[in-house]
Structures are given as structure tokens and as C-alpha cells.
Amino acid sequence: MTMELGSQRLKGRVAFVSGGLRGIGLACVERFLAEGAEVVLSDLDAADSEAATSVLARLGQAASYVSANVAREEDWERAVAMVKERHGKCHVLVNNAGIDLTGPVESLSMEGWRRIMSINVDGVFLGTKHFVPMMAESGKDFRGGSSIINVSSIMGLVGMNEVSAYNASKGAVRLFTKGIAIEFCQKKTPIRANSLHPGFVETPLLKAGFQRWVDQGFAEKPDDLVAGVVASTPIGRLAQPAELASAAFFLASEDSSYMTGAELVIDGGWTAQ
Template sequence: MSNTQELFDLTGRTALVTGGSQGLGMQIAEALGAHGARVLLSSRKEADLANAVEELAAQGIDASYVAADCSREQDVTRLAEAAVDTLGTVDILVNNAGVSWGAPAEDHPLEAWDKVMDLNVRSVFLLSQHIGRRSMIPAGYGRIINLASIAGLRANGLEATKTIAYNTSKAAVINFTRALAGEWARYGITVNALAPGFFPSRMTKGTIEKRGVDSMTKNVPLKRLGDQDDLKGAALLFASAAGKHITGQTLAIDGGASIV
């Protein structure tokens, strides 16, 4: 029997976090690194990644980065190869990179629909497939954490920004998580998803400024937005031995917004 500290210990484990240079990805990287994992961050902008790695290093976290645009198939392939070369094996994959687009359904541009789907869904499939083939399946071990959203659990409220492509993509991530969990359980790989509510980030900045925090939290039971620590515990659970008997699940981290 392991004690609680041992269950959450990631010493000797490795993690690849996409969209990891800021926001939710950075928050998850901090949690994994603080519990002993070597962390490889990826996002499009090298300058942001360099700053993030410096910040993690200041916390005593072993971190490095690879710049890549996960909406591009060739970049996903290159990232997977670089991750295995750098880390040796990838024990934990966090598919966090994502994008949104606001437009009424009747006016939503097709190119914007494709942009959202390519990054939010296609890249999650491609990177999981590459890391699964190259590392997790041969090793007989893996933890995949996909970033969904409560937008994938329900329709937007009447006052919310119209984001049909984003909502659809996150619903796809939720069922992708279930389907892959069922297929890859035989390899010792768990696949779970986090479904955040509203957290301050570059993606949500405009919405928060437009609607205001009070308006956005009036129907949230806990009356608050997520903060810089609220994903850490759940991510650590899914990434560690503490969550070894959990797979195919989506956990909403939203202050109760999805239950009302």
C-alpha cells in the first residue's frame, strides 16, 4: 500500500504539455513539475516558451521546450519526434493547445470552423496517436489528459458569445477521450479530460472585459472564475498513480456552472 505522497509523486516521469507557455497549460506544467516530472512545453511562439521555461526553472522544475504549431500535421510529427528524443519516453501527454472563434452560426466562416477543428480536435488525435505509437504503447504505460471545456457539455447561455465551432470541438474531445480510453486501456494507458469553466487567459480576456466578472459569475454557484491554482489538483490526479483506476472520464472544474 502506498502513502498519499507516494501516490502523487511524479519523480522520474516525463510530461509533454501543448499550449504550455501560458495560461492553463502553464498551470498544469507547474503542478506536474512541482511533483517531480520533467516537463517539455510546446506552443507556437519561441519567446513565450523561453520565458515559461525560465519561470519554471526558477521554481526548481526541470523544463525544456519545442516550438510547434499543432494545427499543422508536419509540426505535430516533428514535436512527437522531438519529445521522444528529448525525454526518452513520454509518460504524460497534456493536449491543451486550443483556439476559439466567436460568430453566429449562420455567419460562421468555414475557414474559422476548420481552424478551430484542426487545432482543438485533429491535433489531439494526431499527437496522441504519435506519442502512443512511439512511446506509451511500447512502454505499456501512459497518462493522456485532454483539455475539454464545459462548452462541450452544454449549449451557451443566451448572453454568451456564440462559439458553435468551439463548443462542437470540445464535445468531440470529450467523446474522443472516452473512445481512446476504451481502446488503449489494454496498453496500460489512461485517458481523461479536464473541462474548465471560465478562467482568465489570453483566449478569454476579451469576453471577460466585455461581460464583466460579476455578470459571468452570477449563475455560478461558487460565484467566482477559476484561478491560477484550480486545475492543478485535478491534473495531478489524472497524471499520477492516484488516478490509476480512472479512465475515460471528464471532470468539470467550473465552480458548479455546469450543474445549474
């Protein structure tokens, strides 16, 4: 999967990335732009917020932004309308926005359970539902068609202590992706769908999660948890967001034209043990 950065392999394509202001989402936006795509990104931040305006100023005119809550259907309808008005097409959808929830199952609140499912699962469903008509039409432009990339996790493949809600949400993303992939094939809809399964990635979400574990008494400081994860990962380090963006670029490009319903695991060997 070694590819030359900035090879313009996505020239002529339009991509939408949810959760695009930070972490893996932002890295995907940057990589897609470097490869010649036009990108619309969304996040919860207001369009005139410092986070959104500073990122857009750095990304340039090929990027645009829409504030959206992925758990709200009307926000997806508005996002699709914006993409259609601005570009008239969409070839790549990265359903990346997500949150985590940890703790013993008996301590989890129904409110917390519903919230993680609404963002991690409903958000993927709604993004897919509303972008499919435009992506089906746009998919006729390129070999392999359009590409839906749903960001799951290694926690969608294996269980982990006190991560049951996150496990459930990311496992749902994995199987939803397989279901729509077969559906598109059966209907001869020119859209591929694959799931991306990151391991431990150095992102704001991971840092926030580790801080909560420290607050709950699992460790004295986040660095202790990082050290534990690094020690349990065969490659011996955390992943960088750009490494996940490279995998997303592969799934977005024609190089993965025969790939659908698959899960791409980028975890430094963590689940191979």
C-alpha cells in the same frame, strides 16, 4: 483530491503539454515540475521568442520547449522525436492547446470553422496518434500506465448561445477521449485517457474572448461580462489556472489509476444548475 504540493508524486515521469506557455497549460507545466516530473512544453511562439525564453528561464532545467503548431502533423512528429531523443519516454500527454470562435452560426465563415476544428480537434487527434507508441511502452513503468489528458470544456457538455463552433470542437474532444480509452483497454495498452472540462478560468484566452464580445456590442467592458459569469457560477468566482492544474495532476498520477474514459468537470457548479 487534496494533495500536498511538491510531494514529488510524479518523479521519474516525463510529461508533454501543448499550449504550455500560458494559462491552464503553463499552470500544468508548473505543477508537474513541482511534483518531480520532467516536462516538455510546446506553443506557437518561436523558441528564441521573449515569451518562450522568459518562461524557460523561470522553470529551470527540468523543462524544455519546442515550437509547434498542433494542427500540423509534421510538427507533432518533430515534437515526439525531440522527446524521444531527450528523454526516451513519455508518461503524460496534456492536449491543451486550443482557440475559441463565437458568433451566430449564419455569420461563421468556413475558414473560421476549419481553423477551430484543426486546432481544437485535429490537434488532439494528432498528439494522441503520434505519442501513443512511446506512451504505451512508457506506461509499463507505473501502476495505471501512462495518462492522456485532453482539455475539453464545459462547452463540450452543454450548449451556449453563439458558441456553436466551440461547442462542436470541445464535444468532439470529449467523445474522442472516450473512444481511445476503450480502444486502449480492449488492446490492453497501458494508457488511460480522460477529458478535463474547465468552466470559466481567468486566462488570456478568456480575456481575449470577452474583449471580442465587447467589440461586438454584448457589453460595455470585459469586467461586465466577468461579473455576469461570476453571478451565474454557484461558487461565485472565476477559476484560477492552478486549480485546473491540480485536476490535471490527479489525472496524471497513480491516484487516478482506475479512471479512464471519464470527464472531470471543474466549473464551480456551473453545469450542476
